[in-house]
Amino acid sequence: MKALQWQGVNKLAVGDVPDPQLRNPGDIIVKVRRTVTCGSDLHLLGGYIPFMEKGDVLGHEFLGEVVEVGPEVRRHRVGDRVVVSSFISCGKCWFCEQELYSLCDNGNTNPAITETLWGQAPGGCFGYSHAMGGNPGSHAEYIRVPFADVGAFPVPGEVSDERALFASDAAATGWMGADLGGVKPGDVVAVWGAGGVGQMAARAAMLLGAERVIVIDRLDNRLQQVEKYIGAETLNFERTDVALELRERSGGRGPDVCIEAVGMEAAGKGPQYAYDQLKQQLRLQSDRPVAVREAVHACRKGGSVFVLGVYAGFVDKFPLGALMNKGVTMRGAQMHGQRYIPMLLDRMARGELVTEHLATHVMPLAEAPEGYRIFKEKEDNCVRAVFVP
Amino acid sequence: MRISGKALLTAGAAAAGAVTATRIAAARRSSTQAAGRRHVITVNRAFDEAGTGRLPAPLAELGEAVEIRRQPAPGGRGTEISARARSGKVSDGDIRRALREARSELEVGYVLLPGGPTTEPTPLNKPLREATAHGREGGLL
Ligand SMILES: NC(=O)c1ccc[n+]([C@@H]2O[C@H](COP(=O)([O-])OP(=O)(O)OC[C@H]3O[C@@H](n4cnc5c(N)ncnc54)[C@H](O)[C@@H]3O)[C@@H](O)[C@H]2O)c1
Numbered sequence: 001m002k003a004l005q006w007q008g009v010n011k012l013a014v015g016d017v018p019d020p021q022l023r024n025p026g027d028i029i030v031k032v033r034r035t036v037t038c039g040s041d042l043h044l045l046g047g048y049i050p051f052m053e054k055g056d057v058l059g060h061e062f063l064g065e066v067v068e069v070g071p072e073v074r075r076h077r078v079g080d081r082v083v084v085s086s087f088i089s090c091g092k093c094w095f096c097e098q099e100l101y102s103l104c105d106n107g108n109t110n111p112a113i114t115e116t117l118w119g120q121a122p123g124g125c126f127g128y129s130h131a132m133g134g135n136p137g138s139h140a141e142y143i144r145v146p147f148a149d150v151g152a153f154p155v156p157g158e159v160s161d162e163r164a165l166f167a168s169d170a171a172a173t174g175w176m177g178a179d180l181g182g183v184k185p186g187d188v189v190a191v192w193g194a195g196g197v198g199q200m201a202a203r204a205a206m207l208l209g210a211e212r213v214i215v216i217d218r219l220d221n222r223l224q225q226v227e228k229y230i231g232a233e234t235l236n237f238e239r240t241d242v243a244l245e246l247r248e249r250s251g252g253r254g255p256d257v258c259i260e261a262v263g264m265e266a267a268g269k270g271p272q273y274a275y276d277q278l279k280q281q282l283r284l285q286s287d288r289p290v291a292v293r294e295a296v297h298a299c300r301k302g303g304s305v306f307v308l309g310v311y312a313g314f315v316d317k318f319p320l321g322a323l324m325n326k327g328v329t330m331r332g333a334q335m336h337g338q339r340y341i342p343m344l345l346d347r348m349a350r351g352e353l354v355t356e357h358l359a360t361h362v363m364p365l366a367e368a369p370e371g372y373r374i375f376k377e378k379e380d381n382c383v384r385a386v387f388v389p
Numbered sequence: 390m391r392i393s394g395k396a397l398l399t400a401g402a403a404a405a406g407a408v409t410a411t412r413i414a415a416a417r418r419s420s421t422q423a424a425g426r427r428h429v430i431t432v433n434r435a436f437d438e439a440g441t442g443r444l445p446a447p448l449a450e451l452g453e454a455v456e457i458r459r460q461p462a463p464g465g466r467g468t469e470i471s472a473r474a475r476s477g478k479v480s481d482g483d484i485r486r487a488l489r490e491a492r493s494e495l496e497v498g499y500v501l502l503p504g505g506p507t508t509e510p511t512p513l514n515k516p517l518r519e520a521t522a523h524g525r526e527g528g529l530l
């Protein structure tokens with residue numbers, strides 16, 4: 001079958017790979033109908049997560065049709081239309097039982113890498129390097145989905161492919177940031193990043209009752225989407241002083257909840273940004289934490305910061321003093337999709353959560369390398385490129 | 390065109406078993422500093438179920454070469470299983486892998502097998518391929 005393969009740093013190509021097979025009794029095979037780029041892939045593409053092999057198939061946000069089911073699968077039948085969580089979770093371990101699905105004990109076939117790096121190993125993810133299990137991704141005609149009764153969800157008839165697709169990763173991730181960040185009715189919430197994840201986090205905060213939600217980015221087209229489709233306020237960090245503006249918009253207190261949806265390749269300005277870039281290039285720090293620093297500093301006393309953006313290793317100049325003295329709670333996680341996807345699909349069916357506008361570019365799988373180029377360069381106002389195999 | 394993968398399921402399981410067997414037969418001499426250390430995992434199964442009776446295959450296969458203890462985890466959060474090499478016949482890596490696989494068997498009923506491969510060896514990815522070929526043996530467990 002055809003699949004989009006990583007060929008080296010910033011090199012992608014569509015090639016032929018073997019069809020996936022059922023390997024465990026809880027597996028299903030899905031014929032991919034739609035699969036989409038995610039900001040996380042850019043970290044792989046750029047070589048910031050050095051656990052890729054030539055030939056790895058990318059993609060973890062997808063929807064498709066079940067074409068084969070393993071003997072222990074109970075919830076799916078051939079022909080079902082399903083959306084699949086980007087993290088692979090067994091549903092039986094202690095972490096899955098606590099609904100911390102991305103921390104699954106049994107979902108990563110290579111726990112050694114991340115356990116060595118971070119002390120404990122999170123679960124596995126589709127198409128997200130050998131540190132996350134080396135599972136072939138969804139930018140392909142077919143994909144094997146392990147633990148399908150736990151991670152694949154039937155899409156209600158009234159929800160289109162175009163909308164349901166984003167329940168797989170962006171919407172579930174954004175919802176988790178608002179939920180575990182502790183958003184409560186009446187809160188002021190600030191979200192860094194107006195990509196798919198940031199937009200979904202902002203919408204989640206609104207649906208959880210936040211009174212004011214402010215999204216920060218520098219790309220006007222994305223901020224316009226936030227105003228038009230999400231209904232939140234915006235702030236362009238290239239034109240305004242984020243810290244001052246957030247203070248003013250939160251009655252001088254600072255936002256109650258700050259959600260960071262930018263990640264390790266954050267853009268910034270001034271000498272601190274130049275410092276971060278240089279250190280990252282010299283491999284003296286693995287990540288550029290511009291937005292996290294800003295969030296901790298802006299957050300109100302006793303507030304919370306949730307890190308959705310992906311980081312791989314170590315950062316410099318972390319404002320630990322602000323965190324400690326202001327009594328700020330900081331949390332982060334890879335997405336616990338299984339916890340939220342059914343609820344998100346219901347909200348999509350009711351029209352509370354719209355996502356289609358994120359798919360600014362839709363193209364055949366054969367054009368995926370060009371799709372990634374446009375997505376990476378944010379060319380032609382690209383927010384997400386969707387591939388149809 | 391797709392070929393049915395059901396036949397491969399059993400083949401896959403057999404292959405995994407064969408690999409386990411070769412590993413034990415080879416009895417890779419352990420020379421790590423932590424040799425003889427007690428390795429422990431917590432299984433999300435009540436002590437009644439996971440703490441007594443037959444050991445799951447990956448641990449049972451190590452036989453007399455390891456000393457195994459099982460006890461209830463604090464707060465009723467499952468069962469702790471620990472293992473330590475009695476001699477140099479079994480490496481720390483073998484023990485880590487057996488413990489992780491035992492946990493999967495007890496919790497899920499089987500051990501997750503990797504998909505693919507879709508990759509090709511290059512000089513650049515040689516160390517990574519070596520690491521992932523022993524993905525459950527390394528780490529800190
Ligand atoms: N936690 C998870 O499970 C999970 C899941 C999906 C994505 N992610 C991560 O979330 C992050 C966002 O994903 P995405 O798909 O929306 O990515 P994206 O690249 O489409 O969007 C990131 C946005 O951040 C903006 N940005 C850059 N620097 C900024 C700054 N200093 N302040 C404010 N905005 C800034 C960019 O202009 C861009 O619009 C990535 O790091 C991705 O890896 C995490």
Ligand SMILES: [Zn+2]
Nearest residue numbers: 038039040169
């Ligand atoms: Zn993603």
Ligand SMILES: [Zn+2]
Nearest residue numbers: 090093096104
């Ligand atoms: Zn689990």
